[in-house]
Amino acid sequence: MKFYKFFILFLFAGGLITSCSNNDDIEDFPEEKPDNSLTAEEELELEIKDFEYKAMDIWYYYNDDMDIYNDNYFGNQSELNEWLMTWDDPEELYYDGLLLNYPDTDRFSWIVDDYEELENQFSGTTTSTGIDYGLTYACDGCNNIILYARYVLPNTPAEDAGIERGMVFTEINGQELNINNYSSLLAESSWTLTLGEISDSGVDSTSETIDVSKTTVNENPVFITKTLDVDGKTVGYIMYNSFIFDYSSELNAAFGELKAANIDELVLDLRYNGGGRIDTAIDLASMITGQFNNEPFVKFQYNSYIQNVYESQGSDLTYRMDSTVNSPSGEEGTNSLNLSKVYVIATGSSASASELVINSLKPFIDVVHVGTTTVGKVQGSNTFYDSDAPNFDKDNSLNPDHKYALQPLVLSLVNKNNEAHPEGLSPDVEQREFISTYGILGDPNEPLLATTLELIRTGSRNMIPFEKTGKVPTNVISESKAEQFNYQRMYIDVNLPDQNN
Template identity: 70%
Template sequence: MKIYKYLMLFIFTGGLLTSCANDDMDDVPGQSELPGEEPKDDLQLEIRDFEYKAMDVWYYYNDDMAIYEDDFFADQSELNDWLMDWDSPEDLFYDGLLLNYPVTDRFSWIVDDYEELENMFAGTTTSTGMDYGITRVCAECNELILYVRYVIPNTPAEDAGIKRGMVFTEINGTELNVNNYTDLLASDSYTLTLGKIENDGISTTENTIDVSKTTVDENPVLVAKTIDLSGTKVGYIMYNSFTFNYSGALNDAFGQFKSENVTELILDLRYNGGGRIDTSIDLASMITGQFDDQPFVKFQYNDYIQSVYQNQGSDLTISMDDTVNWQNSSAPTNSLNLNKVYIIATGSSASASELVMNGLEPFIDVIHIGTKTVGKVQGSDTYYDSTAPNFDKTAAINPNHKYAIQPLILSLVNKNNEAYPGGLVPDFEQQEFISTYGVLGDPNEPLLSLALDQIDPTRSANRTIKEGIIPTEMISERKAFQHDYQRMYIESENIKTNSNSVE
């Protein structure tokens, strides 16, 4: 027999069409057992059946995996036995349902509390407010240091006096190394021992700082200011996450730039690991504005989903827009109508950050300052154990658990069908060094200074960027401990496919 693929409801301007790949079974999510059949574990089977059925429809790589072939399982009973062979829903997801995790697919994930996931997408996390990286003390040793990249305002880290450029060698009196840093950083509170950068390396001091974690709502617009560069108004914005709830704050920053007659823009994405796809399109529309309704990004799904969309007449593109939507609000886009943008991006810049850069490339000059980016071209979506045909929250969710999955469901290319799986290479390369960090937004901060040099080459005539002792070659960073680390995700109800919406 063929395993059922649930009805996909696609609402387009031309009307409603219901499509399915196979209809040999009449199950609905959360009701996987056949009549009269006693499941081994009701709740566990409900969760696992939901995982498989959602992945069977939406997973980007399911064309490459035998378990998703229509005749792989003889019937629902055989599928149930296979699902229950795994030790947990997590083991099933990572070891059974993903393609070669974590080599081919390290970006899909599962959570056991979708409310926590939704809070994270909204910018709410449990944190000290200290954004950090972690690197080795030397190339061949296992000792580590934690270095501060920035501090979120109005957080315990700011209250404790933690600042960008500080380095720490110990947490709770234990020296950091490659084997213990994950456990040490899991603590709810820290005593951090300050280190000192010296010519021959890092030394440990006797100075400590105490800091605790709390609930933090992070506005991703960390800095937004206008710099007067020999009469040229240069807008500088440091943007650290594509967070939908703060799209209004992003639009306000561009409104500030418009009111101050900004004619050049430096967009700092050096620590931005990604986020919502539609927010990246909003940002691109703020930078430009003269390309409204022109295709910005194209989506590529698995064969089944691709065929459903194409049968509906969709060209699977999303265009730039003159309206910014966030939460329950919307406003006209504050667009600068620029023909060039300077973007600071590094090895911590991924997903939606790269989408902005690659998506803008066919339209305007994109000058990349920094280092090569991650190279993340796939996007994901959230699926729930609900009675909705698309596994979304438009219908009742199974009240017995809070599991949700966030699988890769699409790959993205720009208007010219170009992608960047190897990462984006800078036009002007500059590594950051902890000992010469500088103040974010200060024209003398090394990466910002290099960007300003491209706008006014005369300012760099008698100056070179000073290198430091310790390069920030990371082995980890703060956001690596979050589920959405370097992920790019889509909220289907907010995505426009030309004049069409998808549900």
């Protein structure tokens, strides 16, 4: 049993302090230490660090593999406090002390100093120019990087500036992009982008520039919904770019359109979808099918402590497909297509909840994957706030003195057959994207969609991939959503087990 479960709130005092936090969210408190006690700043820093450790000690998926989470590693609270204050700040403690081999083993857990910004991103609200972009090398063997537009969100500065999919840019604010400076240049609030031109040798700069600034953007992840006539078959096409709960109704409405069109086949485009909320992924699977109501879709696996708590309560760690969609306005009936096959476009930018849909649908229906190998993200996370243990949720006991929150990995997911693919999901038919032949998203001639439609026409997976290679492959170094907290993350919002029973 974790020793601090028997503790109530306590006052922080005494102890040797090696450093103070310089985080901007912590107010400047007096430096003096009367009677050798902690300053107010140090007390707050210790509160934050104590919350970090105790939440991770209970919930962190990998805590069975780390000695610091053993029950007797710290004999009492004073020993824990001394260890916590050896770390310079809450971020250093989290990434260097509390995670398993960050970033090699665990690169998907994170900490934020403003949970309101995190919550905004979970709801689809970000600060952006409106360009969904990728970054890749400008040529073979060079260090220069280009920014290329994958799509542009409507009603944003990027759209107003005339930026379109397939445009490439070599400079930001007069500086050539390279592996060392791209992060700092992308962080600037306004950009003067130098347009590039694809040539036989790579990408060359031009003298043309485009000015664009960042603003608050609300992205509806249901980007395209349409139907196509393919040799007499009605094919539904939906491009879905993130599993955002706040747009569950919009996703369900899109499937309502496809259902009303009585489609014969469905192409689900997840090529740029880095994941998101797990229950939204389950809703999407139920929209594609519908004939498997109450069937097990995904199983959750926790660390040994949480797993034992669940099992002692007889809890079911299986989450099932159902006939209702959870949305901000409440439950609504699922617009299910009752399909026995789905074609999914997925790439190296498809992760977590996107992979969950593909992997967990495979035991039920034929899933045909076109594109490239996916990321291989099979763990899920949960948000923890500085409030009462054991659930650390955003309740009435929330600490009002700071806005730190944790988003650690807490579980691993497998399908009904106990299968997972941490190495990524390999395509049935491989087709890479090349910037010079990008095409228009949703157009039947766009290479990835064209390959998929040819599969529908022929009914054979042994076909030769659509041969439209082109120049400058999209070997992604980074992408726009990498600047967000929830990049390639999969998270839950479900009732956690009551450990007091």
